[in-house]
Amino acid sequence: MTQRGVRLLLALLAIAWFGTLGVRPLYKADESRYAEIPREMVASGDWITPRLNGFKYFEKPPLQYWTTAVFFKAFEVEDWAARMWTALTGFAGLFLVLAAGKRLFGPPTGLYAAAVLAGSPLYVMLGQINTLDMGLTFFLCGAVFAFALGHMFLFWAACALATLSKGLIGIVLPFGTIALYMLIKRDWGLTRQMRIVPGSILFLMIAAPWFIAVSLANDEFLRFFFIQEHFQRFTTEMHGRAHPAWYFLPILAAGMAPWLLPLGAAWFRSLRDKTQGFDPLLFLGLWALVVLAFFSASGSKLPSYILPMFPPLALLIGRSLAALDARRVLVAQCALLAVAGLALAVLAPRLAASYASYVPWLVAAGLWLVVTSVAAWRRSIPACVGLLALGGFGATQIALIGHRTLAAEFSAAPTVAALPAPPPAAASVFAVDAYDHSIAWSLRRTVSLVGYKDELGQAIGWEPQKFIPVLPGFARAWSAAPEAYAFFAARDFERLRAELALPMQVAARGPRYVIVRKP
CATH class of the missing domain: 1.20.81 (Receptor-associated Protein)
Structure with missing residues (x-):
């Protein structure tokens, strides 16, 4: 293909990749959560302590919050801007694989690997959905590729950015892969090449300042983040996401459906072929295996967790396609x-x-x-x-x-859009016995929670004054507010309206929520 043809193909891919970011609203849970936190950062001016619906939220580090907040300030607070960091890191990941493949194995491998990654359904999907996994994957794979190519300062910097993306797995996974590789190859000399002292200093210069700042500002942070959200999350079923050890295998098969047979051939080749000196095929195969084994052993499993496997697998497949008939x-x-x-x-x-x-x-x-x-x-x-x-x-x-x-089934946005006018800034807004983060995101404001805690339970314990625990408290707040709106789960609305016996008018109705206003 000519250079002009390649440029045209890349332009079409970019249009298809970025042009659809705003065609559907952000959905409940992850997408709305990871948009609402940076929205509140912009609104409050506090870029140190993440907040979700006004409550402290320490589950994840802030890199994606910061970048998304920058997009909000530079452009506008919209669904497409909330997905931009995920889309950018996903699109850049294609070029990362292209470059790594060319450097490690030659131009054909790089081109094939980029095509494999661009055609892998799970990778494409998570490049269009607002979660933290694509940003993490970009920096983790950047670290692994930098190590394989001998760029050690880039390796340490990428590990730091991966840590700021999703926590300690930013160092656990790369170092686990390196340790396993050295054990198999008995190549302990790699430790001398890693520039451990200056590299560690660089890592701390990038990653440590936020952890120090947020710890000084919030006494609750250290125990919650490191003990509960790392150790207990991995070793227990506290989040209710326990699945069997084989859980990720069908996800991997579906997520790489166009390449299942080439994947089998490539995996066999990576473990069979022996290379004198540094063995990039073995290293990439171990990287994918470490990711799979680590999350399969975890007490908390979600489909997106194995995304960091996909770039190294794409390279293995690309190498196999380029080297074999x-x-x-x-x-x-x-x-x-x-x-x-x-x-x-x-x-x-x-x-x-x-x-x-x-x-x-x-x-x-x-x-x-x-x-x-x-x-x-x-x-x-x-x-x-x-x-x-x-x-x-x-x-x-x-x-x-x-x-x-x-x-309308997965977001409050269509129901909010059906309101004759958005709630005025001075109005009180409540979510009564039901809530998801698409409510706050769709309104572009926080709401008062009534009786519903879910993932904010511990944060509510830190700031209980912001929470209304029982319906009588809501009735008093509703009666005292000059202007008020409330969200009810559609399935519970008639029962709660009869129980509360408060003056209210239905302002909008959808499959998930009914919105009422004070007459």
Whole structure:
């Protein structure tokens, strides 16, 4: 392909990657949480103590909060801006893999690896959703690639930024991989190359200032962050996210669906082939294995946790495609993906039985996989890889765009938008026995919680004066407020309205919430 063709392809990819960030609202839980915290940073001017709906929130470090707050200040407080850091680090990750592949194995490997990553559904999806995992993945993989290439100061800096992204796994995972590699290869001389003393100083210069500042400002931070959110989160089931040890295997299979057969060949090659001196194939294979083993052993599991596996796996697959005659494997992969796409299209009404409006989008995603797989059949290796990547990328984008049809099921935004006018700044707003973070985000303001704690339970214990624990307290606050609005869960609204017997008018109604105002 000519340079002009490559530039055109990159431009189209960038348009598709960034152009859809605002087509659906931020959903409850993670997306709204990680938008609301930086919104409150901008509103309060306090960039040291993260707050969520007005309460201290110490579960994660602040790097993504800071970058998102910068986007809010530079542009506007909107859904697309909240997703921008995730999108930028995900898009940059493609170039990181491209560059690492070219340096470690040669240009063909870099190009194939970038295509593999761009066509991996889980990677594409998490590059479009506002969570912390893509930023973490970018810096973790930057650290691993820097180490493999011998750039030790970049390695330490990337570890520090990974730590500021999601905590101590920013150093645990890279050092676990390095230790395992040295143990297998008996290459203890690597420790001398790591520049441990100056590297540690650089790490602390980048990562330590915020931890020191937030600890000085908040006595609760150290125990909560390091003991509860790291040690207890890993060793117990405190968050109710316990799953069997094999939990991530089907997620990995679905998340890398266009490359399952090449992945098997690449994994076998990484463990079989022996190299004198530093062995990048073994190192990358161990990196992916350490990530999988670490989170499989954890008492808290979510699908996005294994995202840091994907860049090294993409490089292993890219190397395998570039070094071997992969035609037979790719032909079999095309057939497998076509069958999977057809199954998705046929089973969509069953898979999304509760969400009829989403079924056509799943059907379209499945048919797109079929079309691209058939088109890739018996093409040259570069053309086949490109079409498989297009299949994975396109199907994921179709599924994501279609998810906007479910906005009212997963976000308060459509119900808030149905209000005749937003609540005035002086009005009191309550969430009664039900809440998710899309409420505060959609209103662009904090609300008073009544009887509902969920993940804010410990923070409420630190600042109990901000919480209304029982309905009689809400009744008094409602009666005293000159102007007031309240959110109720739609399923509980009639019961609570009868129990409270307060003057209220329905202002907006949706599948999740009913919004009332004081007449």
